[in-house]
Amino acid sequence: MKLFGTNETAARQRPVPQHIAIIMDGNGRWAKRRGLPRTAGHAAGSEVFRQIATYCRDIGVAYLTVYAFSTENWKRSQEEITAIMGLLKQYLFEALEKMERDRIRLEFFGDLSRLSPELQELAARTREISRKYEGFQANICLNYGGRDEIVRAARTFARQCVEGTATPEALTEEQFGSLLFSGGIPDPDLVIRPSGELRISNFLLWQSAYAEYYVTDVLWPDFTPAELEKAIAAFNSRDRRFGGVKP
Ligand code: IPE
Numbered sequence: 655m656k657l658f659g660t661n662e663t664a665a666r667q668r669p670v671p672q673h674i675a676i677i678m679d680g681n682g683r684w685a686k687r688r689g690l691p692r693t694a695g696h697a698a699g700s701e702v703f704r705q706i707a708t709y710c711r712d713i714g715v716a717y718l719t720v721y722a723f724s725t726e727n728w729k730r731s732q733e734e735i736t737a738i739m740g741l742l743k744q745y746l747f748e749a750l751e752k753m754e755r756d757r758i759r760l761e762f763f764g765d766l767s768r769l770s771p772e773l774q775e776l777a778a779r780t781r782e783i784s785r786k787y788e789g790f791q792a793n794i795c796l797n798y799g800g801r802d803e804i805v806r807a808a809r810t811f812a813r814q815c816v817e818g819t820a821t822p823e824a825l826t827e828e829q830f831g832s833l834l835f836s837g838g839i840p841d842p843d844l845v846i847r848p849s850g851e852l853r854i855s856n857f858l859l860w861q862s863a864y865a866e867y868y869v870t871d872v873l874w875p876d877f878t879p880a881e882l883e884k885a886i887a888a889f890n891s892r893d894r895r896f897g898g899v900k901p
């Protein structure tokens with residue numbers, strides 16, 4: 655845990671979690687309440703992602719992982735899927751343009767092979783070019799499912815066993831974790847779900863084993879840095895025991 659942020663305020667005394675994960679939920683309801691199409695909610699939500707990512711960077715969070723599109727979200731209408739993919743493309747183009755200014759390392763969790771070749775290429779380029787930035791990393795979960803991620807890791811491990819480079823008896827949690835999309839990245843400390851739903855929806859199933867949860871009724875397009883601060887304050891008031899006993 656870092657004790658203060660970088661740019662936001664050198665006087666920040668409250669600790670910030672090292673890794674925050676967010677289920678960016680509630681875009682559709684936000685739009686519906688305003689009599690707008692669901693796609694307008696996604697557009698507003700992607701703007702909020704930009705603000706929250708910058709804010710996290712500025713207060714000294716090291717990793718931000720956001721759930722943008724799940725393995726189950728393909729069940730939605732083609733119109734909605736196309737709109738979400740369009741917003742993603744727009745975001746990646748912008749990220750490439752403003753990379754020197756934003757200095758955010760971008761990574762992607764999920765099976766990107768189901769995305770359009772153009773999006774795959776954009777994601778690969780963004781990842782490659784932003785690798786040099788240190789200090790803050792945003793992981794965007796796209797066509798991501800926690801179960802899918804675990805099955806993929808199991809497949810990789812099985813392949814290693816067949817090839818003779820691994821043995822089942824020697825497998826450790828750490829080794830298995832390294833085969834996940836998040837390999838090498840510390841587990842999330844805080845998982846935030848806006849929009850009031852009390853479920854995990856297939857997000858970071860392995861990694862969130864000891865994450866602190868924070869749920870708010872605020873819909874993602876209405877989420878602000880002040881809301882994030884509330885979540886961080888709640889996190890700071892928790893007693894994390896990891897199965898042990900505090901003296
Ligand atoms: C989250 O908002 C964005 C995605 C799942 C892509 P929703 O679209 O799920 O919004 P609600 O839950 O219908 O309000």
Ligand code: IPE
Nearest residue numbers: 677678679721722723724855
């Ligand atoms: C989770 O939200 C996925 C994303 C935010 C990308 P959903 O809206 O898909 O989850 P459910 O259907 O309410 O569980």
Ligand code: MG
Nearest residue numbers: 679680681682
């Ligand atoms: Mg939803």
